[in-house]
Amino acid sequence: MRIYEIMFIVDPNAPEEAIDAVIGQVEGVIREAGGTVDKVDKWGKRKLAYRVRRREEGYYVLVRYSVADTAAVKEIERRLKVHELVLKYLTVRLDEKLRWLEKRRKAREKRAARKPAAAAAARMPGEPVPAVPGEPVEESE
Amino acid sequence: MAETKGGRPISASQRPTGGDKAVVTRKQYFRRKKVCRFCVEKIDDIDYKDVRLLSAFISERGRIIPRRISGVCTPCQRRLTTAIKQARNIALLPFTTAP
Numbered sequence: 001m002r003i004y005e006i007m008f009i010v011d012p013n014a015p016e017e018a019i020d021a022v023i024g025q026v027e028g029v030i031r032e033a034g035g036t037v038d039k040v041d042k043w044g045k046r047k048l049a050y051r052v053r054r055r056e057e058g059y060y061v062l063v064r065y066s067v068a069d070t071a072a073v074k075e076i077e078r079r080l081k082v083h084e085l086v087l088k089y090l091t092v093r094l095d096e097k098l099r100w101l102e103k104r105r106k107a108r109e110k111r112a113a114r115k116p117a118a119a120a121a122a123r124m125p126g127e128p129v130p131a132v133p134g135e136p137v138e139e140s141e
Numbered sequence: 142m143a144e145t146k147g148g149r150p151i152s153a154s155q156r157p158t159g160g161d162k163a164v165v166t167r168k169q170y171f172r173r174k175k176v177c178r179f180c181v182e183k184i185d186d187i188d189y190k191d192v193r194l195l196s197a198f199i200s201e202r203g204r205i206i207p208r209r210i211s212g213v214c215t216p217c218q219r220r221l222t223t224a225i226k227q228a229r230n231i232a233l234l235p236f237t238t239a240p
Binding site for chain 1: 183185186189190227229230231232233234235236
């Protein structure tokens with residue numbers, strides 16, 4: 001099972017039902033392939049960083065899902081590509097990133113537990129050395 | 142020591158690169174040792190959706206700021222670059238901005 005996240009931009013002038021229809025279509029493909037829709041997040045209208053098909057704004061939608069069949073990802077992208085209301089889309093695979101983040105978090109906890117006093121020094125080797133005397137040390141932290 | 146107790150402790154003026162160590166160069170001026178902001182603030186997840194964070198690392202023209210300027214460490218810069226490029230793809234960040 002892989003976790004993905006797809007973000008797509010719908011025409012901001014489209015009626016709310018049309019946007020929901022697009023989301024429904026995406027969900028349908030996922031369910032059909034035996035996957036699960038984990039999260040649907042409608043960001044709403046947002047200014048685009050650059051013009052896309054002569055539009056300055058877009059309606060952002062974020063769908064997080066997990067599916068085992070990779071063909072489903074292709075199918076979703078294909079459908080969004082041909083949909084005239086969808087301006088742009090981006091699929092990001094998340095499971096590897098999440099695993100990596102988890103690993104990092106655990107390593108951090110372990111380090112903090114092992115030597116709480118020296119944790120600060122061990123965190124970044126070669127960075128924090130005592131400040132130069134005479135230099136006005138602003139306490140930043 | 143750069144002991145951070147959660148949150149965002151560093152003031153805005155020195156946030157991007159300010160460490161707490163000053164390096165004395167040959168000339169008579171101090172240069173602040175640049176420190177990777179992601180390491181200091183323990184930001185593991187550099188996400189393309191976090192426009193606020195990412196826009197701190199692009200220039201006015203929309204270019205990615207090199208790490209020799211921003212002080213971001215190599216592994217973090219790599220993840221940052223990926224995130225910025227993803228954000229550009231979905232029109233959250235610009236590829237270029239007109240002067």
